[in-house]
Amino acid sequence: MSPASGKPQHQSVPANSRxxxxxxxxxxxxxxxxxxxxxxxxxxxxxxxxxxxxxxxQDQPLAADQVVRLPEGEPVRFxxxxxxxxxxxxxLQNLFEGLVFINxxxxxxxxxxxxxxxxxxxxxxFTFTLxxxxxxxxxxxxxxxDFEWSWKRVLxxxxxxxxxxxxxxxxxxxxxxxxxxxxxxxxxKATDDKTLVVTLEAAxxxxxxxxxxxxxxxxxxxxxxxxxxxxxEAGNMVSNGPYVLTEWNHDQNMVLERNEKYWGExxxxxxxxxxxxxxxxxxxxxxxxxxxxxxxxxAGADLDRVKNDPVLxxxxxxxxxxxxxxxxxxxxxxxxxxxxxxxxxxMAIQRDALANGVLKGEFTPAPTILPAxxxxxxxxxxLGEDLDKAKQLLADAGFPNGEGMPELTLTYTATSTQExxxxxxxxxxxxxxxxxxxxxxxxxxxxxxxxxxxxxDQPFNMLLSFWGSDWGDPANWHNQLFDSQADLYxxxxxxxxxxxxxxxxxxxxxxxxxIAKYQEAEAILNQDASIVPLFHLNRIxxxxxxxxxxxxxxxxxxxxxxxxxxxxx
Numbered sequence: 059m060s061p062a063s064g065k066p067q068h069q070s071v072p073a074n075s076r077x078x079x080x081x082x083x084x085x086x087x088x089x090x091x092x093x094x095x096x097x098x099x100x101x102x103x104x105x106x107x108x109x110x111x112x113x114x115x116q117d118q119p120l121a122a123d124q125v126v127r128l129p130e131g132e133p134v135r136f137x138x139x140x141x142x143x144x145x146x147x148x149x150l151q152n153l154f155e156g157l158v159f160i161n162x163x164x165x166x167x168x169x170x171x172x173x174x175x176x177x178x179x180x181x182x183x184f185t186f187t188l189x190x191x192x193x194x195x196x197x198x199x200x201x202x203x204d205f206e207w208s209w210k211r212v213l214x215x216x217x218x219x220x221x222x223x224x225x226x227x228x229x230x231x232x233x234x235x236x237x238x239x240x241x242x243x244x245x246x247k248a249t250d251d252k253t254l255v256v257t258l259e260a261a262x263x264x265x266x267x268x269x270x271x272x273x274x275x276x277x278x279x280x281x282x283x284x285x286x287x288x289x290x291e292a293g294n295m296v297s298n299g300p301y302v303l304t305e306w307n308h309d310q311n312m313v314l315e316r317n318e319k320y321w322g323e324x325x326x327x328x329x330x331x332x333x334x335x336x337x338x339x340x341x342x343x344x345x346x347x348x349x350x351x352x353x354x355x356x357a358g359a360d361l362d363r364v365k366n367d368p369v370l371x372x373x374x375x376x377x378x379x380x381x382x383x384x385x386x387x388x389x390x391x392x393x394x395x396x397x398x399x400x401x402x403x404x405m406a407i408q409r410d411a412l413a414n415g416v417l418k419g420e421f422t423p424a425p426t427i428l429p430a431x432x433x434x435x436x437x438x439x440x441l442g443e444d445l446d447k448a449k450q451l452l453a454d455a456g457f458p459n460g461e462g463m464p465e466l467t468l469t470y471t472a473t474s475t476q477e478x479x480x481x482x483x484x485x486x487x488x489x490x491x492x493x494x495x496x497x498x499x500x501x502x503x504x505x506x507x508x509x510x511x512x513x514x515d516q517p518f519n520m521l522l523s524f525w526g527s528d529w530g531d532p533a534n535w536h537n538q539l540f541d542s543q544a545d546l547y548x549x550x551x552x553x554x555x556x557x558x559x560x561x562x563x564x565x566x567x568x569x570x571x572x573i574a575k576y577q578e579a580e581a582i583l584n585q586d587a588s589i590v591p592l593f594h595l596n597r598i599x600x601x602x603x604x605x606x607x608x609x610x611x612x613x614x615x616x617x618x619x620x621x622x623x624x625x626x627x
Contacts, residue, residue: 129342138275142220153297202248224273267529377610381526381595391517398455400587405448424591434532434576460493470522472500513548532576551588
C-alpha cells in the first residue's frame with residue numbers, strides 16, 4: 059500500500075469450499091502465523107505496556123461521550139476505487155466494508171457484507187451471498203449489482219484508478235485494462251440482488267484476502283453518478299461501513315459518526331474526530347501533549363525524549379508493520395539504466411546508519427525488499443553493502459570516483475519527515491563515498507502524486523516510496539508491484555526471468571515449491587537494483603491510557619474505530 063499506480067497479479071491459501079475456508083481461518087487469514095518471532099514479541103510487548111498503562115483506568119466505566127481524537131493527513135485520492143493507499147485510507151476503512159474484512163486484532167478473515175461464500179473445486183469461481191436487508195447509509199438498498207458496477211468502474215479508464223492491478227486475478231481484467239476487451243467481459247456477475255459470482259483467470263485460493271482490500275469495496279452508484287468526483291465530499295458521500303462522513307473541512311479536519319444503518323454490531327465509539335496535518339508524524343505529538351489528540355505517532359528527534367519522559371514513556375507503543383521503504387530507479391533513463399550504477403548506489407548505502415542513526419532506531423535496516431514476515435523472504439538475496447565494490451562498479455560504468463556522472467535528481471514527498479531525512483542522508487553518503495552529486499526534489503503531496511503518475515511514460519532518475527503489505531503473500535509484492543506488466547512504481551524494469559518466475563509461482567499449489575520460486579524472484583529483484591531497499595517499517599505511538607482497543611495489525615494496519623472505547627478520565 060503506497061501512493062502509486064500500475065498493474066499486477068497475486069497469491070495462495072488452501073480453501074476449496076466455504077466450509078473448509080471458514081474452518082481454515084488460520085490457514086487463510088491468521089496473519090499472526092506469518093509474523094516473525096520478533097514481530098510477535100514486539101506486538102506482545104506493546105500490548106503488555108499498553109495494559110500496564112491502562113491499569114490505572116481498568117476499573118473505570120465507559121465515558122459518557124464516546125469520542126476519539128486522531129491525527130491524519132489530507133487525503134489526495136479519497137475514493138476506494140481510485141486510491142492505491144496512503145493518506146485517507148484510515149477513514150475509508152472505517153466508512154466502507156467489502157464482502158469480507160480482516161480482523162485487525164488477529165489478522166483473521168471475517169465475513170462482511172457477504173453472509174456465505176462458496177468456492178468451486180478448481181478455486182476459479184467464488185460465489186458470495188449477501189446478507190439480508192443491506193442498505194447504504196442513506197437507506198438505499200445495497201445489492202450485488204453495486205459490487206459488479208463498482209469493480210467494473212475501477213477498470214473503466216475514465217475512473218483513472220491508481221490500483222487497477224488489484225483486480226487482475228478476475229477473468230479478463232488484464233485484457234480490459236490493456237484495452238483489449240470490453241468491461242462487460244469482466245469476471246464478475248450479479249445473478250440477483252443477493253448473489254455475486256466471481257470468475258478468475260486461474261486458481262486463486264487467496265482471493266478472499268484480496269477481496270478484503272479497499273479496491274473491492276462497493277461504492278454508491280447513485281451518488282457517484284449524481285455528483286461525479288465530488289461524491290466523496292461530506293454531505294454527498296454515502297457509505298456502508300460502521301461510520302459515515304459528516305464533516306470534511308479540507309486541510310483542517312474530518313469527522314466520522316456512527317452509521318445507524320450498518321448491518322453489524324454498533325461500535326462503542328460514536329464519533330471519530332480526525333485533525334488533518336500536513337505531516338501527521340511531525341506535527342501530531344504537540345497536539346497530543348496539549349491533550350488535543352488521543353493518539354500520535356512518535357518519530358525522529360522526539361523518540362529519545364518521549365521514551366525517557368516519565369509521563370509519556372509508559373504510553374509508548376511499538377507496532378511492527380509489514381512494509382519497506384525503498385528507492386525506485388528509472389531503468390530506461392541514463393545513467394540509472396546501467397545496472398552497475400544502480401548496484402553501486404545501493405552498495406554504498408549504510409542502512410544501519412540510516413535506520414538506527416539518522417532515524418533514531420525508529421525503523422529496521424532492510425537488506426532485501428520483502429519484509430521478514432512475508433513468505434519468500436530471502437536474506438541471502440541481499441545485494442549487500444560494499445563500498446570498495448561500489449566504487450569499482452561505478453568505474454566500470456565509466457564514472458571513476460563519480461567523474462563524468464551527471465547530477466542525479468531524487469524526488470520524494472516534502473511532507474514526510476522520514477523521506478526528507480532519508481533523502482538528505484542519501485545525498486550526503488553518495489557525495490562523500492562515490493563523488494556523485496544529487497539534487498533533492500521534494501514535492502507537496504498533490505504535486506508528488508501528479509508527478510508520479512506522469513512517470514508512466516516520462517523519464518526520471520530516482521524517487522523514494524514504500525509499500526506496506528495488503529495481505530501476507532509475496533504475490534502482493536512480486537506480482538503486483540514488480541512484474542513488468544504491473545510496474546506499479548514506473549521503474550520501467552523488465553526482466554524476463556523474473557517475470558516468468560513470479561507468473562509461475564503465483565498459482566502453484568505446492569506451498570514449499572511456491573515459496574522457493576518467490577525466493578528465486580527476490581534474488582533477481584535485489585541483484586538488478588531497480589528497487590533499492592532502505593528500511594522496514596514500524597509505527598511508534600503514544601496513546602492515552604483511557605483509550606481502549608487501539609490496535610495496528612502489521613498487515614494493512616490502520617486505526618479501526620469499531621474496536622475502540624473511551625473510559626472515564
